[in-house]
Amino acid sequence: MTKALAVLEIVANAPRGLQLSEVSAELGFDRSTTYRLLNTLIAAGYIVRDGSKRYNLSYRLVTLSRHLLADNERSRASREIMEWIAHETGETIHLSALDGMEEVLIQRVKGTQFLIVDFQIGERFSLHCTSVGKVLLAYQDERLIEQVIAAGLPQMASNTITDPDHLRQELRHIRSTGYAIDDHELADHMRCISVPVFEADGRVMVGLSISGPDTRLSLEKLEEYKVPLSEGARELSERLGGAPNSTATSFMNLDRNGHS
Incomplete structure (x- = not known):
């Protein structure tokens, strides 16, 4: 079975x-x-095998994943909120989910910026080297954190966290501040910021993020984007029944100029 799955992934x-x-x-x-x-x-x-004897995926996998891709209330809510954040920032917004010891990109809304980091739906990344991966990991139990560390923390870019103690400290900082930044940790040309989305039971299984080239996304700009990104995450958390924040002004009550 394991070998067959390895073949499936390669194809x-x-x-x-x-x-x-x-x-x-x-x-x-x-x-x-x-x-x-x-x-x-x-x-x-x-x-399937085509006429040139090349093997490709069939559409059966789309059928199997239809519940993940469905236009249901949850996906509509996340898209609406992501569209608002994209409008406020001009940036492309990503929604990623925890899947085992990796993150997978499950939804994307493009902004108006021409130069973007073009991640694709279904792309997977290690948890230790992206802002959203660190956010997702920060809110998991210690067993998963230690499993990720034990599996290795490969160097992906100049600032990738590869030291276990440094990663543990970073995760504690993320839990205390409620957001994470990737400053040249996945790639040397890119910066990202991410915030958690809370489920009804308090778990964090998805996170919202903004990624872009470092020529546009300075650390100061990421701090600026933290405001609409966090507001959108609070709204989505509330819609999912998790982590309500009564002091936050719902973005649904704001007009496009940010006035109530």
Whole structure:
């Protein structure tokens, strides 16, 4: 089963498809084992083979994930709030979810800025090196934090946190301030800011973030964006039944100029 899933992931990450030899070489499996696994996945409907003998994902995976992609009340609420934040800042807004020991981008609303960091829906990242990853990790129990640390903290950019004690300290700081910044931690050309969204039971499973090139997003600009980003996160948390803040002015009561 594990080998079949490895094959599925390799094919999923190849938009133009892969031939048998490429899948075999990528995973280090012999050709006969790889061929058998691919045929099993074809029979199950998860992979198709085209006329040039290249293997690609089928649309069955879309069917399986339809509840995650559905236009339901939750997704409509998050999109409405993200559109408001994008209008206020001009920046592209991302909603990412905790998935195991990674974050996955699940929703995106584009802003008006021409130069953006073009993350795609479904992209996954390690938790220790992005603002939203750190926000998601900061609100988990100690077991998951230690699992992430034990799995390794690879250097992704010049300021990536790779020291376990430094990461623990950073997570405590995030919990006390309610937001996280990525200052050249995922990539040396990029900065990001993220805030948590609270579920009805108090858990944090998703976070909102703004990412962009460092030529536009100074640390001072991120601090400025923290205001609408935090307000949007509070509104979304309240709609989900979590962490209401009665002192916060709902953005739904503000006009586009920020006046009540």
